[in-house]
Amino acid sequence: MDLVTPDMGLLFWTGLVFIILMLLLTKFAWKPILGAVNAREQKITEALELAEKTKEEMKVLQAQNENLLKEARAERDSMIKDAKETASKMVNDAKDTAKEEGAKMIASAKSVINAEKSAAISELKNTVAAFSLEIAEKVVREDLSSDAKQKALAEKLVEDINLN
């Protein structure tokens, strides 16, 4: 029976010890321990969330990068194309201009040549005419040096005229 009869003295000490223990532990042990554990758990949760968020951000960034790359590539392609076009156009233009210029130069050269030619011809004609006159004069002078010769010439001229 003694075994199952509560004892006042032990009850008093148990109560005293338990209440002091509970107060001390709550204030100086459970609060800091649970506080630290909770803080750490929160930290871990936050870190995990942040990691998840960062992952998503990275995904978005990657997609953006890809888009940028694509755009850049497209731009590059178009630029190359433009450049090619411009270059070919410039070459063509240059070619055309060169052709035109050439043609112009040829034309002007031709006209100069013609002019020179005609000038040369007319000069030649003049020179030839002058020479002819000189010769003719010389010939005439010689032929008219005697009457016989003048006569013969006259005859001959007459003959020529008749033939004509």
Add this chain to the structure above:
Amino acid sequence: MGIKSIYRSLLAIVAIASFSFSVFASDEHAEVSHEESSHVEGAHDEEPFNVNEMIMHHISDAHQWHLWGGAHTGVSIYLPIILLDDGLKVFSSSHFYHGEERTAKDHVTGKETHYFAGTGPAEGYALLHEKIYKLTDSGLDVDGDIHFESGHAHNAKPLDFSITRNVVALFTSFVVILLVFFSTAKFYKKNGAVAPKGIAKFMEPLVVFVRDDIAKANIGEKKYKKYVPYLLTIFFFIYISNMIGLIPIIGANLTGNITFTFFLAVCTLLVTVFSGNKNYWKHIFATPGVPIALLPIMIPIEVVGILTKPFALMVRLFANMTAGHIIILALVSIIFINENAAWGALSVPMALFISVLELLVAFLQAYLFAMLSALFIGAAVEEAHH
């Protein structure tokens, strides 16, 4: 493998080590009791070994810490006696144990019982079965002696606030718990919310276990926070007291004492009753779905139900811890009953098995007490869900 297996083997080593001490101590104790009883009986040397007396002596509270040897020749630590009887009286229990040994005769059965009459400052008091009685009691026919009737002393008792063996065990667990958890708390104060190391690494899983698996699981996400300090305190108070109780020489059967479990059960009862919300009381005094005619029957049942829950808590812890101590002592007693050391071959392995089992029970009972307390609190704060 890894940490788990290391932990397991460590546990096994601790268990075996503590057991070997336990047997050693129990052996001694048994011997002591044997000698003691023969000394007290005095008549003949070969007094048969009284198992019942030895076990009861071992699991009950005492005013001295008997270490080894006989009653007068052995070594004991005499604990202070504190009496509240016409003022505060404080003296050593040696005034009883080294006092005058007397015999009281039962007025009904005629059986004789030995008791100690105090000397010096203990004059006028008697120690019978570790209980203190007043000898100077004018209301009784035998003044200056114990009035013993049907196995009960009828003398008046002073208020006894003595530092008994269980009170010393209580103080020991108090100091151990404070040391353990203050140093744990110190770690967090010093290092902040980092991964635990040292003692914090060992205690944190237990603290988190109580918080998550006991408090949160049974009380609910919303309201558990308020009760965590209480549940943590009872869990570790019981667990560490249980473990200290298993240590030979230092240990006393504190958690197997009805007073201790009674106090904790009353705490849980008070916490439950004062946490009870409208829904809880409605379920007790106007259980939904029960016809009004049945309420006069239902209300007393429900009210008794409030009390039976903590009562079960009290008895469970008391019976489990006391039973563990009794089984180990009884198994060791086999040797002394047969007066043959060869019986140790049977008694030691069995006592070893029970000792290891007790390490599990120490944890299990602390867990159950805290878990059921949380469950009762959870039922008291539960919101209506229909």
